[in-house]
Amino acid sequence: MSAAAPLRLALLGNPNCGKTALFNRLTGARQKVANYAGVTVERKEGRFTLPSGREVSVLDLPGAYSLNATSPDEAVTRDVVLGARNDTAQPDLIVAVVDATNLRLHLRFVLELSRLGRPMIVALNMMDAARRRGIVIDREVLARELDLPVIETVAVDKGGADALCAALDAALPAAPRAPETDVDLHARVTALLNAAVSVPRRTALIDDALDRWALHPVVGPVILAAVMFLVFQAVFSWAGPFQDGIEAGVAWLGAQLGTNLPAGMLKSLLVDGIIAGTGGVLVFLPQILLLFLFILCLEESGYLPRAAFLLDRVMLASGLSGRAFIPLLSSFACAIPGIMATRSIPHPGDRLITILVAPLMTCSARLPVYALLIGAFVPERSVLGVLNLQGLVLFGLYLAGILSALLVALVVKLVRREQHGAALLLELPSWRLPNPRNIAIGLYERASIFIKRVGGIILALSVLIWFLASFPTPPADWAGTAVEYSYAGHIGRSMQTLFAPLGFNWQICVALIPGLAAREVAVSGLATVYAIEGGQDAASAALLPLLGAQWSLGTGLALMAWYIYAPQCLSTLAVMRRETGSWRVVGAATAYLFGLAWLAAWFANLLGRWLT
Amino acid sequence: MLSAMNLSMLPRGRSAIVESVEALPDSEPSRDPIAARLRELGFVPGEAVSVLATSPSLIGRLFGRGEHATLAVQIGFTRFALRRAEAARVRVSPLAA
Numbered sequence: 001m002s003a004a005a006p007l008r009l010a011l012l013g014n015p016n017c018g019k020t021a022l023f024n025r026l027t028g029a030r031q032k033v034a035n036y037a038g039v040t041v042e043r044k045e046g047r048f049t050l051p052s053g054r055e056v057s058v059l060d061l062p063g064a065y066s067l068n069a070t071s072p073d074e075a076v077t078r079d080v081v082l083g084a085r086n087d088t089a090q091p092d093l094i095v096a097v098v099d100a101t102n103l104r105l106h107l108r109f110v111l112e113l114s115r116l117g118r119p120m121i122v123a124l125n126m127m128d129a130a131r132r133r134g135i136v137i138d139r140e141v142l143a144r145e146l147d148l149p150v151i152e153t154v155a156v157d158k159g160g161a162d163a164l165c166a167a168l169d170a171a172l173p174a175a176p177r178a179p180e181t182d183v184d185l186h187a188r189v190t191a192l193l194n195a196a197v198s199v200p201r202r203t204a205l206i207d208d209a210l211d212r213w214a215l216h217p218v219v220g221p222v223i224l225a226a227v228m229f230l231v232f233q234a235v236f237s238w239a240g241p242f243q244d245g246i247e248a249g250v251a252w253l254g255a256q257l258g259t260n261l262p263a264g265m266l267k268s269l270l271v272d273g274i275i276a277g278t279g280g281v282l283v284f285l286p287q288i289l290l291l292f293l294f295i296l297c298l299e300e301s302g303y304l305p306r307a308a309f310l311l312d313r314v315m316l317a318s319g320l321s322g323r324a325f326i327p328l329l330s331s332f333a334c335a336i337p338g339i340m341a342t343r344s345i346p347h348p349g350d351r352l353i354t355i356l357v358a359p360l361m362t363c364s365a366r367l368p369v370y371a372l373l374i375g376a377f378v379p380e381r382s383v384l385g386v387l388n389l390q391g392l393v394l395f396g397l398y399l400a401g402i403l404s405a406l407l408v409a410l411v412v413k414l415v416r417r418e419q420h421g422a423a424l425l426l427e428l429p430s431w432r433l434p435n436p437r438n439i440a441i442g443l444y445e446r447a448s449i450f451i452k453r454v455g456g457i458i459l460a461l462s463v464l465i466w467f468l469a470s471f472p473t474p475p476a477d478w479a480g481t482a483v484e485y486s487y488a489g490h491i492g493r494s495m496q497t498l499f500a501p502l503g504f505n506w507q508i509c510v511a512l513i514p515g516l517a518a519r520e521v522a523v524s525g526l527a528t529v530y531a532i533e534g535g536q537d538a539a540s541a542a543l544l545p546l547l548g549a550q551w552s553l554g555t556g557l558a559l560m561a562w563y564i565y566a567p568q569c570l571s572t573l574a575v576m577r578r579e580t581g582s583w584r585v586v587g588a589a590t591a592y593l594f595g596l597a598w599l600a601a602w603f604a605n606l607l608g609r610w611l612t
Numbered sequence: 613m614l615s616a617m618n619l620s621m622l623p624r625g626r627s628a629i630v631e632s633v634e635a636l637p638d639s640e641p642s643r644d645p646i647a648a649r650l651r652e653l654g655f656v657p658g659e660a661v662s663v664l665a666t667s668p669s670l671i672g673r674l675f676g677r678g679e680h681a682t683l684a685v686q687i688g689f690t691r692f693a694l695r696r697a698e699a700a701r702v703r704v705s706p707l708a709a
Binding site: 065066068070101102103104105108186190199202203207211215216217218220221305308309310312313314316322423424425426427428429 | 645646648649650651652653654656658660664665666667668681682684686688689690691692693694695698
């Protein structure tokens with residue numbers, strides 16, 4: 001171990017310069033993702049060892065077009081570089097990463113950075129793509145003109161960062177010449193390009209060819225619809241076997257503990273509380289990972305900004321921005337990563353609306369509730385020969401969520417009377433083949449965030465709900481079930497006044513309480529209330545005929561409508577609070593979701609009674 | 613060379629040269645972040661620019677007004693999506709077809 005303090009390095013560059021790929025190349029899995037204090041900007045730090053044995057700590061700063069920040073991300077980058085943040089020391093060395101195929105834009109930022117007079121190295125990244133396009137860069141001329149060391153890197157290749165490591169092992173470069181502040185940076189970029197770079201063609205042929213179709217006013221939306229259909233089809237059909245595996249594993253664990261532990265409170269806590277509660281959420285991990293896999297691939301390939309372009313006009317008409325597309329897409333897996341992804345929306349108003357409507361995207365946690373209710377109340381019948389009625393109802397529930405989101409955004413827009421949306425100015429980067437290594441690292445990162453954030457809350461609430469449903473224990477001569485006598489039973493009955501108009505009985509009211517922790521726990525909540533022993537899997541199987549027999553159609557439809565809005569997800573509300581820093585937003589979201597859920601359920605109950 | 617026009621009016625596929633980014637009337641540069649950002653992204657005099665695509669018009673015509681259309685623009689080596697309102701800030705002179 002070297003005694004010297006690690007070299008503090010910061011990777012800096014325009015968005016889409018391949019900075020994060022270079023970060024992954026340097027650090028591998030040795031990275032730590034956290035937040036900058038006070039803001040919800042992701043702070044990615046990693047460590048690696050140089051060939052000489054020197055330790056390096058490297059910071060992957062958010063991409064920025066300029067130090068003249070227009071978003072929270074860019075402000076963090078500016079403050080770190082200037083040494084103006086308390087939680088992050090000013091880096092010893094800046095590595096300015098530039099896309100060798102996009103020098104016209106990226107060199108301007110390098111020149112802006114060099115004015116700071118800090119030690120700096122320029123990494124010409126994506127040199128492989130530049131060579132393929134016939135772009136010739138005279139590295140020595142460029143280095144001389146910039147008065148900075150210039151290194152070639154290929155972040156996606158093994159060994160593609162070796163030259164950078166060798167340069168880091170050499171002495172720290174001297175700070176660049178006295179900064180010139182009154183020179184037109186664009187004019188200097190043009191002069192640099194003339195002196196050191198020859199570009200046969202402004203654009204890549206492949207980009208022209210793909211964009212002709214991807215951005216086409218008619219073909220573009222058709223491709224987008226096909227891609228979305230494929231993603232959802234895959235998420236819901238490919239995840240099945242993995243989910244069955246996890247369910248079987250959870251059931252096996254529960255059964256093992258059930259037979260080996262003495263009956264009593266501890267056994268009940270472990271089996272009914274912890275294993276059933278957290279297992280019920282883990283089951284959705286495969287779906288969430290698959291959805292993220294697709295999102296990461298689409299993101300790396302460069303398609304997502306193009307989808308945002310295609311949808312911008314219609315989303316703007318309802319008060320959203322095209323940029324909201326990516327967060328809302330993530331929300332179909334879970335609203336939590338979706339709300340976190342709104343950080344990429346620079347305009348605070350656009351971001352707030354997106355956060356408010358993200359819970360209306362049907363997250364995968366609602367799927368088991370829908371599956372149970374549709375199975376119990378919607379007959380399996382084919383429609384028009386090819387379509388399945390149950391599938392159509394499920395599709396309708398998803399659609400209802402999307403339409404509600406557009407309507408809610410429209411209402412917010414009309415209330416706020418904002419004349420026109422903020423600027424879009426969204427880069428459409430070059431098309432790229434997704435790199436498996438980057439996808440794997442991204443997937444691992446998101447999975448661990450999900451498990452940590454959701455797992456913690458769900459574990460705690462599972463225990464709490466088990467406690468509410470188990471205590472106080474009824475006296476020996478109690479005629480009803482134990483749940484009826486417990487706190488949960490009391491709470492359920494006291495909620496009756498509010499929910500009776502929706503056709504909800506007290507058992508449903510009790511099940512809505514565990515639904516607070518995670519929506520799917522409502523299924524196991526119902527199972528507990530109906531005093532059926534067994535794990536969640538067995539519970540939903542046995543519940544089906546029971547619900548069909550005991551509930552009216554109105555009650556079933558009302559509960560489905562309720563879950564389109566489902567205001568009761570504590571983890572989502574907690575993330576909203578963290579991302580917006582405002583209890584008022586959380587209060588407004590809870591109130592409007594609750595109001596819509598109540599109204600929709602009331603109408604659905606009415607419809608059900610009219611149908612029967 | 614044809615007479616100058618706003619980038620938002622440039623026909624699709626036609627190349628043009630940027631003349632200027634118009635500042636908001638009576639406002640300091642620091643209070644016009646959109647103009648500053650447009651310049652930073654390369655909308656500076658002399659740069660070649662062209663419109664690659666406009667957002668799907670069917671849905672747009674049903675729900676949105678014309679000034680809300682979104683354009684995909686090539687500037688320098690880079691492509692950007694921007695709204696017609698932003699594109700209207702950029703003066704260009706079209707090159708002969």
